[in-house]
Amino acid sequence: MLNAAIMAAEEGSSPLAPNWWEFLVTLAGFAVLMFIVIKYVMPAFEKTFEERTAAIEGGIAKAEAAQAEANAALEEYKQQLVDARTEANRIREEARAEGAQILADLKEKAAAESARISEQAHVQIEAERQAAVVSLRTEVGTLATDLASRIVGESLADDARSSRVIDRFLADLETSSQGAVSNSAGAAK
Amino acid sequence: MIALALPAATTEEGFVAPTIEDTHYRDILPWGDPYGVWFDPGFGKQMLMVILSVVIIATFFLIASRRRQMVPGKVQFLGESAYGFVRNSIGKDIIGGRDFMKYVPWLFTAFFFVLVNNIFGAIPFLQLPTFSHPGSAYAIAAIFYLLWVGIGIRKHGLRYFKLAVVPSGVPWYILPIVVPIEIISNFIVRPVTHSLRLFATMLAGHLIVTLAGSAIEYMVMTGNILLQGTSVLVLLGAVAMYMLEALIMVLQAYVFTLLAAIYIEGALNADAH
Numbered sequence: 163m164l165n166a167a168i169m170a171a172e173e174g175s176s177p178l179a180p181n182w183w184e185f186l187v188t189l190a191g192f193a194v195l196m197f198i199v200i201k202y203v204m205p206a207f208e209k210t211f212e213e214r215t216a217a218i219e220g221g222i223a224k225a226e227a228a229q230a231e232a233n234a235a236l237e238e239y240k241q242q243l244v245d246a247r248t249e250a251n252r253i254r255e256e257a258r259a260e261g262a263q264i265l266a267d268l269k270e271k272a273a274a275e276s277a278r279i280s281e282q283a284h285v286q287i288e289a290e291r292q293a294a295v296v297s298l299r300t301e302v303g304t305l306a307t308d309l310a311s312r313i314v315g316e317s318l319a320d321d322a323r324s325s326r327v328i329d330r331f332l333a334d335l336e337t338s339s340q341g342a343v344s345n346s347a348g349a350a351k
Numbered sequence: 352m353i354a355l356a357l358p359a360a361t362t363e364e365g366f367v368a369p370t371i372e373d374t375h376y377r378d379i380l381p382w383g384d385p386y387g388v389w390f391d392p393g394f395g396k397q398m399l400m401v402i403l404s405v406v407i408i409a410t411f412f413l414i415a416s417r418r419r420q421m422v423p424g425k426v427q428f429l430g431e432s433a434y435g436f437v438r439n440s441i442g443k444d445i446i447g448g449r450d451f452m453k454y455v456p457w458l459f460t461a462f463f464f465v466l467v468n469n470i471f472g473a474i475p476f477l478q479l480p481t482f483s484h485p486g487s488a489y490a491i492a493a494i495f496y497l498l499w500v501g502i503g504i505r506k507h508g509l510r511y512f513k514l515a516v517v518p519s520g521v522p523w524y525i526l527p528i529v530v531p532i533e534i535i536s537n538f539i540v541r542p543v544t545h546s547l548r549l550f551a552t553m554l555a556g557h558l559i560v561t562l563a564g565s566a567i568e569y570m571v572m573t574g575n576i577l578l579q580g581t582s583v584l585v586l587l588g589a590v591a592m593y594m595l596e597a598l599i600m601v602l603q604a605y606v607f608t609l610l611a612a613i614y615i616e617g618a619l620n621a622d623a624h
Contacts, residue, residue: 177485177554178547184486187398191405192494196460198409204456206416207434210423217421 299335303328366569369561400481404467412463437462437608445612446619454615457498461491462608465549469600472557473593480600483553485546492546495611500538503618514621545610552603556596563589 307324415430423431441462442455465482472480482488503511516533517526563585570582 180486180489181395181397181484182486184395184397184401184484185490187401188481188487188490189494191401192460192464192491195405195408195464196456198413199460200456203412203416203434204459206419207431210416210419210427210431211435213419214421 299332303332306331366566369558369565396479397481397484397487400471400477400479401468401487404464404471404481408463408467433463434459441608441612445609446616448619454612457495457615458608458612461495461611462604465491465607466601466604469553469604470597472553472560472600473597478560480553480557482549483557485550488546488550488553491607492542492549495545495614496542499611499614499618502615503621506619507621511618511621515618541614545607545614549603549607552599556592556599559592560589560596563592 307328310327411426412430412434415426416434418424418427420427437459438455442451442458446454468481468487470480471477472483482491503515507514515537516530518529518533521529567582567585567589570578570585573579
């Protein structure tokens with residue numbers, strides 16, 4: 163069996179002897195394939211790889227930029243929040259101070275007003291009292307004259323005398339403010 | 352011709368094994384035989400398959416590289432992975448440096464040319480690894496032989512041959528022994544093994560499967576029930592060998608390309624070795 167195989171091989175050409183047409187076809191095939199690879203396949207793949215790398219790196223850069231932006235915005239918002247809080251505190255303090263000031267002003271004003279009102283009342287009372295004293299003086303004079311004339315039975319209608327009497331009486335009244343009426347009454351008796 | 356298909360291969364004397372000649376099919380377009388065995392101008396199945404492989408590879412990669420999408424589809428992803436494998440795992444890792452990209456098209460073309468032509472041997476009806484014919488194996492090894500010698504000369508000038516055969520740091524009195532060894536090893540054995548490794552593994556695998564096929568055929572045709580039963584064992588063995596051969600087909604494509612890259616790298620950095 164083995165002999166048969168060896169003999170069969172010996173009958174033909176050596177297994178190492180090439181068919182030169184096959185040699186040439188292989189060379190040509192390789193050359194054609196190589197041409198297609200260099201001309202079309204490799205540039206396309208390399209370009210795709212480059213674009214993909216660029217896209218991924220661009221995406222990462224974009225994401226980093228967005229992250230940085232977001233961080234900046236967050237910082238800004240935090241800062242704004244702190245500022246707003248400080249501002250609110252300041253305003254509150256101011257309002258409190260202002261309120262106290264207003265309260266004090268009002269108190270002062272109220273006190274002044276009350277002082278003014280009481281002052282006015284005093285003045286009015288004094289004026290009324292003065293008026294009362296004046297009218298009393300006139301009336302007391304007339305009354306006393308009437309009474310005295312009745313008692314004396316003599317008319318004091320005589321103006322000159324009655325004026326004298328009244329004047330003296332009033333002068334007495336001036337000297338002692340208290341009990342002037344009784345004095346004058348006593349004097350009139 | 353095809354022992355598998357011809358019951359006549361079994362003669363009265365017993366089993367006749369298929370020979371290497373059986374792997375050389377009849378020409379599809381014979382146009383005379385004026386140059387004898389050395390320049391037989393027949394157009395055979397093997398050549399047709401070489402052309403077929405070029406068409407298949409070119410079509411696939413043209414389709415895969417045409418769309419150029421950021422997010423690749425299945426075909427594009429497959430093409431990119433295949434290209435990236437040769438570019439990075441073989442080209443970048445072995446040759447490296449700044450200018451490995453110059454040699455990627457050679458490696459890429461070689462890898463898929465050898466791979467597809469080898470796998471033809473595992474496809475039913477095609478069933479012929481084209482590199483089991485020595486002409487093709489010599490051709491592709493010659494391409495790389497010329498390539499790396501050319502790279503060496505271009506990079507280092509004629510000094511390249513001295514760099515390649517005179518190892519540095521060897522005492523002068525050993526050089527008469529070392530230099531012939533280096534010459535034989537680098538410039539004769541290297542290209543020969545580069546081609547024969549591919550050729551021999553493909554031919555051997557192809558022969559084993561052919562042999563098993565014809566043996567099964569013979570056993571079944573004897574009419575002997577014992578031999579027919581035994582043929583089942585041969586069939587199991589043949590399937591296992593077929594699987595092994597399929598593995599070797601892929602492996603040899605990788606080995607061939609890897610060695611080509613190593614030789615190119617050696618020529619580029621001849622002064623550093």
